[in-house]
Amino acid sequence: EAGVVQSPRYKIIEKKQPVAFWCNPISGHNTLYWYRQNLGQGPELLIRYENEEAVDDSQLPKDRFSAERLKGVDSTLKIQPAELGDSAVYLCASSLLNRETQYFGPGTRLLVL
């Protein structure tokens, strides 16, 4: 069974540019999470989806971040415009609905110059 797939694995952009990350969860997993992991820190939740509904986006900086999961399967996280402080690893995770165990993808490492 394939795990959580993320692309790209690495991205380098200049500040003020837009960037997008893509995630495909494990097949059958209704719940999808986006986390941000700053250097030397643990992951912090940005948004959680149950199917196509964002059920927890309280930590998503909505002025520049947006996310979508239109068909309740794969998801895209966008930053526009990017700032220097957005440099981090963006992790996607998925789980079965109402199950506590999450499975993580390899992450996208973003560097904003």
Add this chain to the structure above:
Amino acid sequence: AQSVTQLDSQVPVFEEAPVELRCNYSSSVSVYLFWYVQYPNQGLQLLLKYLSGSTLVESINGFEAEFNKSQTSFHLRKPSVHISDTAEYFCAVSAQTNSGYSTLTFGKGTMLLVSP
């Protein structure tokens, strides 16, 4: 709200020595507890978890952790480490709620450095 404290940012140890990575949590409700491992340039992999039942849980590669409710701890141990255990280890907590559980709150991580 929940919080997790990992007391050591780095733990250096020699190969075949025992190791303990400490984790304490804070929560006003019952919790689920997890240890994740992150190898360089990779995502997080679930190492072990405590949901209910026996307070001692084990992983397939020799790690174990014990849930201690009175001390609000979930320390990770291994009796003999290998070079390949070098990685960052994250403790995480999820609170039990009426609708199931809350989202994961992670500690800052402990870097385990195993040298020959």
